[in-house]
Amino acid sequence: MATWTLADIMKKVRQVTGRYSPDELSNTELISRINQYYQLRFPAEVKLESKHTFYEFLTEANQAYYDVPVTLYTNFEQLATVNNLSMLWYQDPNRFFQNNPLQYAFLNPWTGNAVTLVFTTTVLAFPIYPGTLTISDGVETFKDTNKDWTTADVTITGDGGGTATINYDTGAISVTFAAAPANGELIHLNYVLFQPGRPQAVLYYNNQFQFYPVPDQAYKVRMGAYQVVSALDDATDTPDLNEWGPCIAYGTALGIFSDYGESDAYSEITQLHKEQISIILTRTEQDLLNIRSIPNF
DSSP states (O other): OOOOOHHHHHHHHHHHHTOOSTTTSOHHHHHHHHHHIIIIIHHHHHTOGGGEEEEEEEOOTTOOEEEOOTTTEEEEEEEEEETTEEEEEESOHHHHHHHSOOOEEEEEEEEOOSSOOEEEEOOOOSOBOTTOOEEEOSSOEEEOOOOSOOSSOEEEEOTTSOEEEEOTTTOOEEEEOSSOOOTTOEEEEEEEBOOOBSOOEEEEETTEEEEESOBSSOOEEEEEEEEOOOOOOSTTOOOSSGGGHHHHHHHHHHHHHHHTTOHHHHHHHHHHHHHHHHHHHHHHHHHHHHTOOOOOO
16 A cells, blocks of 8 residues: 655655755755645645544633643533533634623722822722722823733732732732822723623633633533644654645645745645545545434435
């Protein structure tokens, strides 16, 4: 049975690009380019059913944001579940926040007297959602940009050079303005009450998952995903399926042509690359036909 090894793919790329010598394109760079295409772009182009799996992880109490493991998976998809219960899936942050709005409270706990710089309160006495607090006297504004929950004090720098501290857990706030707020000037304080619970919705955006509400404990999250294929490192390494070999070679060549501005060669090889993609998708389409649902008649 014919096989496509890494050595074969390298040879094909050199033939297609005309870079026959390592002096023109080193073996190290060539292997790197092959794997960049094979691991990152190729799975996204063909949606490899052989790499279609589930991604699972545990949430942490009071933690809303979770980084996407981009080195392990190329795509994520609904349905997403938390402890086997369905969650609403969003990839548009505008819709996510529209349907899961954070409810802000607006207070004026202090008034300036043109002398006092430091204002402190423990009146809130309940937790505050990270990244939602703002304090302003109309001259200097303090804005919390932290996303992570912590029981330690968080320091915020005002746009005028002052400093403030907030404790999310207790709601204790202290602010030191760079210049004393004017006499009779109301000092505005805005925040969102922190109310964790079982997540009902998840936003997949900017290589992060964000949950609403914020998890109040460890939950098992599960969603569909496509795994990154294993890198081709040794000359005898082969792709998961031999039929992928030509496609990987042409795809790698396209990346080289693009980076070096060789537009004519890029256009010529694009059609050959599309033909290989079509051949691979034929297998995927057949697999999907085999799992097509049975009509109820």
